[in-house]
Amino acid sequence: MRNIASKIIKNKSSNTFSSRVFVGRDSNGKQLFKYLTKPSEKELRSAIREVEQQIEDGTYQASEGARIGPMIDKWFELNESRLSPTTARVYKFYLHRFKIFFGGMKLSSITSTHVKEFLKILRDGGKLGEKQLRKQSGTSQLKQYCVLNMILEEFLKGKNPCRDVKAPVKDRPEMIILTVNEFKKVKEHVKNTRDELTILLAAACGMRLGEVYGLRWQDIDFKNELIKIRNTMVKVDKEYIQKKPKSKSGIRDIIAGDEILGLLKRYQKTKGVISGLVIQDDYPDRCSKRYETVIKKLGLPKTRFHDLRHYRATRMLAAGIPDILTSQQLGHSDVSMTKRYQHNTADIISNSKSKIKKLL
Secondary structure, eight states: OOOOBOOOEEETTTTEEEEEEEEEEOTTOOEEEEEEEESSHHHHHHHHHHHHHHHHHTOOOGGGGSBHHHHHHHHHHHHGGGSOHHHHHHHHHHHHHHHHHHTTOBGGGOOHHHHHHHHHHHHHTOEETTEEOOOOOHHHHHHHHHHHHHHHHHHHGGGOGGGGSOOOOOOOOOOOOOOHHHHHHHHHHTTTSTTHHHHHHHHHHOOOHHHHHHOBGGGEETTTTEEEEOOEEEEETTEEEEEOOSSGGGSEEEEOOHHHHHHHHHHHHHHTOOSSBSSOSOOHHHHHHHHHHHHHHTTOOOOOTTHHHHHHHHHHHHTTOOHHHHHHHHTOSSHHHHHHHOOOOHHHHHHHHHHHHHOO
């Protein structure tokens, strides 16, 4: 192992021993040093050997002494290309909070206590800079913790203080989905309206709202009775854009029934178009608000447009469709996610009673 430490200096005023270790060069060729101070020469030499060994092994992180603000910006610059526009926008919001709380601290100075204090502000609704935060949900806390953990893990590796902090618990609110009869009321109410197609594409095909608004006529295979998900609409800042699904599982062929295909044919004939987007002159957020208005007007349990995907997953469960096929149709990356979308409804329990009674 080569000696890359400067000479050891005894500090008479503090009765300590100091040295510096050359740890590399920055992107401009400037030499970088790690400064060490210990109460005894023996401890200092041990610390020097530890740093030298890390450098030899390739595990030393030269960024430890850097301020967290610039490193957060650097992390985003290096990782932005792999993020969807929506995710990037959310991450920017989180990163702004990190920079406010941790200020000009060095990466190596951040401890698990600092991380816990930051999470406490989120949990209790404390003050962050000049802004008073509202209490954050467990899900929101977890998301911000995960992003902070990714950043610190990339620059600090095994010294990441988040490793010693228990991750916040994601909220698990009781999921309410419409019953078959309740959905029939919705279906009847929106018949021959602008929302009929969007709602049926979600409930009968399990399509996400962005996928509904990203659907193009070229993606509909009437001959083979398939709807091909190859495009989605997302909101970036205040603008909507078209893009490919962010995951491989999102790219899929959905088996479409006669009713939805018939509706699409009638819709196409009425509009007189054979290319471009199926739904035009409308946006996802408007549709979501109209759906919630319909639910309220009909006096049905409060549900979101996204919950129609839960409705679809549950109806497929009731029909005995294999989970692996349901997962593929919904565009989930694994079956465990699909399980969260399936719910024991009264009709499923009723239809299963006789089978359960016969089991030994």
